[in-house]
Amino acid sequence: xxxxxxxxxxxxxxxxxxxxxxxxxxxxxxxxxxxxxxxxxxxxxxxxxxxxxxxxxxxxxxxxxxxxxxxxxxxxxxxxxxxxxxxxxxxxxxxxxxxxxxxxxxxxxxxxxxxxxxxxxxxxxxxxxxxxxxxxxxxxxxxxxxxxxxxxxxxxxxxxxxxxxxxxxxxxxxxxxxxxxxxxxxxxxxxxxxxxxxxxxxxxxxxxxxxxxxxxxxxxxxxxxxxxxxxxxxxxxxxxxxxxxxxxxxxxxxxxxxxxxxxxxxxxxxxxxxxxxxxxxxxxxxxxxxxxxxxxxxxxxxxxxxxxxxxxxxxxxxxxxxxxxxxxxxxxxxxxxxxxxxxxxxxxxxxxxxxxxxxxxxxxxxxxxxxxxxxxxxxxxxxxxxxxxxxxxxxxxxxxxxxxxxxxxxxxxxxxxxxxxxxxxxx
Amino acid sequence: xxxxxxxxxxxxxxxxxxxxxxxxxxxxxxxxxxxxxxxxxxxxxxxxxxxxxxxxxxxxxxxxxxxxxxxxxxxxxxxxxxxxxxxxxxxxxxxxxxxxxxxxxxxxxxxxxxxxxxxxxxxxxxxxxxxxxxxxxxxxxxxxxxxxxxxxxxxxxxxxxxxxxxxxxxxxxxxxxxxxxxxxxxxxxxxxxxxxxxxxxxxxxxxxxxxxxxxxxxxxxxxxxxxxxxxxxxxxxxxxxxxxxxxxxxxxxxxxxxxxxxxxxxxxxxxxxxxxxxxxxxxxxxxxxxxxxxxxxxxxxxxxxxxxxxxxxxxxxxxxxxxxxxxxxxxxxxxxxxxxxxxxxxxxxxxxxxxxxxxxxxx
Numbered sequence: 104x105x106x107x108x109x110x111x112x113x114x115x116x117x118x119x120x121x122x123x124x125x126x127x128x129x130x131x132x133x134x135x136x137x138x139x140x141x142x143x144x145x146x147x148x149x150x151x152x153x154x155x156x157x158x159x160x161x162x163x164x165x166x167x168x169x170x171x172x173x174x175x176x177x178x179x180x181x182x183x184x185x186x187x188x189x190x191x192x193x194x195x196x197x198x199x200x201x202x203x204x205x206x207x208x209x210x211x212x213x214x215x216x217x218x219x220x221x222x223x224x225x226x227x228x229x230x231x232x233x234x235x236x237x238x239x240x241x242x243x244x245x246x247x248x249x250x251x252x253x254x255x256x257x258x259x260x261x262x263x264x265x266x267x268x269x270x271x272x273x274x275x276x277x278x279x280x281x282x283x284x285x286x287x288x289x290x291x292x293x294x295x296x297x298x299x300x301x302x303x304x305x306x307x308x309x310x311x312x313x314x315x316x317x318x319x320x321x322x323x324x325x326x327x328x329x330x331x332x333x334x335x336x337x338x339x340x341x342x343x344x345x346x347x348x349x350x351x352x353x354x355x356x357x358x359x360x361x362x363x364x365x366x367x368x369x370x371x372x373x374x375x376x377x378x379x380x381x382x383x384x385x386x387x388x389x390x391x392x393x394x395x396x397x398x399x400x401x402x403x404x405x406x407x408x409x410x411x412x413x414x415x416x417x418x419x420x421x422x423x424x425x426x427x428x429x430x431x432x433x434x435x436x437x438x439x440x441x442x443x444x445x446x447x448x449x450x451x452x453x454x455x456x457x458x459x460x461x462x463x464x465x466x467x468x469x470x471x472x473x474x475x476x477x478x479x480x481x482x483x484x485x486x487x488x489x490x491x492x493x494x495x496x497x498x499x500x501x502x503x504x505x506x507x508x509x510x511x512x513x514x515x516x517x518x519x520x521x522x523x524x525x526x527x528x529x530x
Numbered sequence: 531x532x533x534x535x536x537x538x539x540x541x542x543x544x545x546x547x548x549x550x551x552x553x554x555x556x557x558x559x560x561x562x563x564x565x566x567x568x569x570x571x572x573x574x575x576x577x578x579x580x581x582x583x584x585x586x587x588x589x590x591x592x593x594x595x596x597x598x599x600x601x602x603x604x605x606x607x608x609x610x611x612x613x614x615x616x617x618x619x620x621x622x623x624x625x626x627x628x629x630x631x632x633x634x635x636x637x638x639x640x641x642x643x644x645x646x647x648x649x650x651x652x653x654x655x656x657x658x659x660x661x662x663x664x665x666x667x668x669x670x671x672x673x674x675x676x677x678x679x680x681x682x683x684x685x686x687x688x689x690x691x692x693x694x695x696x697x698x699x700x701x702x703x704x705x706x707x708x709x710x711x712x713x714x715x716x717x718x719x720x721x722x723x724x725x726x727x728x729x730x731x732x733x734x735x736x737x738x739x740x741x742x743x744x745x746x747x748x749x750x751x752x753x754x755x756x757x758x759x760x761x762x763x764x765x766x767x768x769x770x771x772x773x774x775x776x777x778x779x780x781x782x783x784x785x786x787x788x789x790x791x792x793x794x795x796x797x798x799x800x801x802x803x804x805x806x807x808x809x810x811x812x813x814x815x816x817x818x819x820x821x822x823x824x825x826x827x828x829x830x831x832x833x834x835x836x837x838x839x840x841x842x843x844x845x846x847x848x849x850x851x852x853x854x855x856x857x858x859x860x861x862x863x864x865x866x867x868x869x870x871x872x873x874x875x876x877x878x879x880x881x882x883x884x885x886x887x888x889x890x891x892x893x
Contacts, residue, residue: 214856216841216849216870218582245636245816249611252636253850256818260854268816272645273609273633282635282645289641447631448619471580476612476846479580484619 111200119202123234129159144335146363147342153355154345161188161236167298168236170258171349172243172251174442175269176435178352178426179242179287181310182302183294187349188236190226190258191251197225197234198396198504206232207505220474221504223254230258238264240297242290246271247444247477267293275440283436291432304428311426311434314352320360321421327367328414329462332384334370337413338402341394344418385410386525389458391417391469391485392478397506401499401514405468409522415462422454448481452488459494466495466525472503495528497521539714540661541601543627545590546608547711547779547812548634550802553654555715556672557661559603563711565775567755568593569875578620579613584845585872586752587617594625604628604660606653610814611847628660636816638807646803647796654799669798673787675715680782682722683710686729687780694729696762704748704758704771707779743768744835744892747828748776749855751842754871756878757885761838764889770832773840774812777828782809813851821851825858836892837866838885842873865892 114122122128133155142148161168169185171177173192180187197203203221209228211217217224229235241264243255252268259266267290272279291302328335343363350356383406390413395401405411423438443454455467467489471479482498489496499517501509542559544551551561566589572579575591593599604627607618621629633649635642654664662668686694687703699705710718746767748758752775761769771777785805788797811820828834837859842848852868859866867888869881 214853216852218844219846219849247612250846250850252816253813253846256816257850257853260818268636270636270642270816272635273615273631274649278645278648279633282641285641286637447622448616473582476583476616476844480583480612480616481619483578483580484616484623487623 114200114202120232120234124162124236126159126162129155129162133159143339144363144366146359146366147339149355149359149362150343150345150350153350153353153359157186157188157349160186164236167239170235170238170241170255172255173248173348174246174251174439175242175244176287176351176439177349178310178314178435179290179294181313181352182291182306182431183298183300185240185294185298188238189348190229190235190254191222192345192348193229193235194222194225194504195393195396197229198506201397203397203504204507206234218474220248220250220472221502223250223474225504227254227257230261238262240264240294241266242269243267244269244271244439246439246442249476250474265293265297269439271439271445273446275446279440280433280436283439284432287432287435307431308428310352311428311431313354313357315425316357317346317351317353317360318421318423318425320357320364321419323364324360324367325415325419325421325461327364327371330371331387331463333387333412333414333462334367335414336383336406337388337390337394337416338399338406340413340416340419341390341402344393344416347418383407383410384412384414386466386522386529387412387414387462387464389413389415389417389455389462389464389467391455391467391482392475393418393472393503394470395501395506396503398511400511401470401501401518404515405518409518411522413468414464415458417455417458420454420458444477448484448488451481452485455485455489456492456494465529466497466521468521469496469498470503471498471500473500473505473508474502495521495525540603542657543599543602543605544608545586545606545614546610546634547774547809548610548806549606549608549632550650550653550806551711551715552669552672552676552802553650553657553664554606555675556654556664556668557657559657559661560714561711562602563708563775564590564599564605565708565712565752566590566593566873568596568598569755570596571874571876578624579616582844583616584611584613585843585874587613589873591617591620594621599627602627604630606630606632606657608632608634610634611845613844630656635807636814638811638815638817638820643800643803643807646807647800650799650803651796654795664795666793666795666798669795670787670793673798673802675719677784677787679710679715679719679722681784682719682726683780684784686722686726687777689726689729694725697729698725700762701755701758702762702769702771703780704753704762704769704776707771707775707777711775711779745770745832746889747772747832747834747837748840749773749825749837750840750852751845751848752873753840754873754875754878754881756875757838757840757869757871757881760878760882760885766893767835767889770828770834772825772828778810778812782806813847818854822854822858825855829858829862829864834864836888837864838888839866839868841868841870843870 137152166186169180170188203225206225206228210224215224215227241255241259243252245252423441427434443451469482486496539560541562542554543564554561572588572592575588579588618631635646658664695706696702746769749772783805785801
């Protein structure tokens, strides 16, 4: 039996919750699932092993566990040698394991509004049902997402644990840099007191070096993926969002990105593979926002049936300058505030436009996750602005976690319609 | 409602109660709060604002496209939530008015006050370029006018609460807050002074200074106009609107203006920043303790008999705020009704049935 399928079956059984909350499950999954499954890239295998190790460590509770929201800078977690746990990422994993629908029902019973983000609904129910490792601290950032800080406030009250909230302003200027840097310094101060660890220059140097090295490899990966044909598709690329969320500052992240860089370069160097993949690249696409985690159908159809290739993802884009260990908090503040999703939509537009040019793409697809006010809220404006510049844009309505609320047939019709438009444009 | 009083002036629209009206006023404009009054839906914005966004900005955009706000000179939008930032993007593209985005911190500490003070300086520069320069004199005069307004509002509320408000404003405290936020402050202050005098003489004559009705808290997101009016019609309840078109607007702190040599625009900006960030917290504020404290105080001080929570559709702040209040209401054994709307009048029939049934049980 397929080990992935076996793992899913076991988790859906009555013992599922106990299995999920046991560090042994993740060690076993690492030994069985990672070793026996086939991965298209060694880098992904390494990343899966890293994720399982992190989960095992979080459930083991030997080190303090910090729950972090999607955009909270993970370097802060590694500066204090904490074990990160991202409830939103966990919701994605639960969806891929086909466990989300029960959790969404549970969240309805708890009074969580059904029009909220399903990542958050799933995470709230997962918390109530004790699917997740207990937190020692909770850390959330306000940027891009209104819901996450509220979710974390709710969970911090439930667990009666310290909550560190980062208020990220709308504008990037001298005042906002100082405001964010001051908050980060305060959080570091609290963490020093709570963990009894003094934040040393040596530790900052080490974590920032790892973060910067990972960034360098990410840039190299982007450069290689810009080639025609591109050596990696979106099904693969979108899985590396995990590193964007939890890898920055982690010692394994540069190693994973370096492995991927080497593998991609090898594909590009291999002419035979190059020509074989050429057919799979009828249209090159930019993918905005996340993907459906409950089913690979949408991406598979696009890439395998229609031969489109997602050559770049908004979520993997390197938008920030390198970190400076001499100015740790200011430097992290600059990284946070340089996110293109912050501020007026012109910033996001400019980023996507540049990506379209750099990656020589034919079109842009935005996956409009229903509960996301930030990304989906801007999709219609992005569409207008990109179309003015002659860049075809498709907003695909759906839900990253809930596979029942948006019928696949509707998305299929829209994808096929968009494909026809692209065919006509490039006849 | 005396909303027409402002039409002789250049009106500048604003949305969030953390927006300092003083600065808009000091630039020679009349601050005018944009609220979703139109009973019609927002079907004409489907091309601009996604269906899963808060109905407040959707309805405002809808009204703007219908020409309801053609008399505005400009708008100050606050970065209250994702939906408002998207409204800003859309209006920047299609409106002829000046559109300014004011960044409002979610924290209330000294760093946040410092940051907000600088944001207010930027706003003042911008408004000064669009209207009259915000000189120290103008800043002081406007700050004093608004201080007087807040003081009069608080006197009125403290004096006799809901009963009096309903005598003068059709929708009670909500009506008072709405008019206060959309009228020229000088004229409105004179109106408040008249009302206070009337009320004081009435109290002396009747010898009744206390409100005998049960307190009903209307909490949650901005309510639809129909719900406010419906509740105002129930004379046996005093309705306290715990929302941004109610108590959170009416109960701003009363800061002292820096005087003499100590006075400077920077000091006034700092004073305004502090007073706004220290006003009763909204669910957006990153301080659930202060929010919880505020709710507890309201429930206890007003001896709240029951709560109606308006859960505004697609508003994450409301959704999570409800969970906090729900715990408190259960702890205090206060009956509550949660209603959900899109700010339209379409669902008023069903809403009325639910609200009436709830109030009947209480009676």
